[in-house]
Amino acid sequence: MHLRLSDQELATLVEMVSLAANVASWNQKESANDQVTAFENLESKILEKAGHSGLGDWIEFDEETQRFRVKADKEEGLFYHECYEEFRNESFWDELAVRLSDRDLARAIGFDVWEKLSEEERRARTVAWEKRYWEEFSKRGVERVVVVTPPGEG
Template identity: 60%
Template sequence: MHLRFTEDELDTLVEMVSLAAEVASWNERPGSEEGVAAYEALEEKVLEKAKHAGQGTHIAFDEEKQKHHLTPDYQDGSFYQQCYDEFRNEVFWEELVIRLADRDLARAIGMPAWTKLTEEERRAQTQDIEKRYWEEFSKNGIERVAVIFPPSEG
């Protein structure tokens, strides 16, 4: 199969495979190595072809790792980096809200009852709590978040 891309389409493809490989690299589940390696191999192939097709100004080769990568200068201003940063930011806040709401629910109903609930049942019972946390974090970020250590931990 042969595909033809304009320069703009090739730029987009380079960013897409780099974004996908970056996200895949965070997968540490047992058995994910093959999938991560496949993403990295495709990224390498696309970056190498793009470099030879005239995109070399923003693609570098790491001699030590024997891999192509986007240059840090290019990444800093790239759409894919913007997407990746936004994704990480949204996941952080969503996970924080859900985990805090789950903690509050578990404290209110007890851990045995909490573990019997499905994810959907938990979300239904924590909607108001989650909304309160979203409002807090939207207004104050983590400014008012504090960790209280048990007395035994100083």
């Protein structure tokens, strides 16, 4: 198969495969290892070709991983890096709000009742808590988040 890409399309493709490989690398399940490796190998192959097709100032070979990658100084200014950082940031806050809300719901109705609820039922019952946590985190980040250690545990 042969693709004819403009310089801009090639740059976009490089960003797309790098974004996909970065996101895939977060999958730590053993069952995902082969697919993560496939993403990384395809990224390296595309980056190698892109380096020879006008994007040489973007691409370098990483001796440690034995793969091609986008240069760190170049990566920071690219759209895919912004997308990746935004994804990580939003995922963190979303997951924190959901988990804390689930904890609050389980405390309020009891773990046995909570455990019998479907994910949809839990989300429907935690809307107010999630909203409260989102407002808190939006205003203050983790500034007022504390871990309370039970007596006798340190």
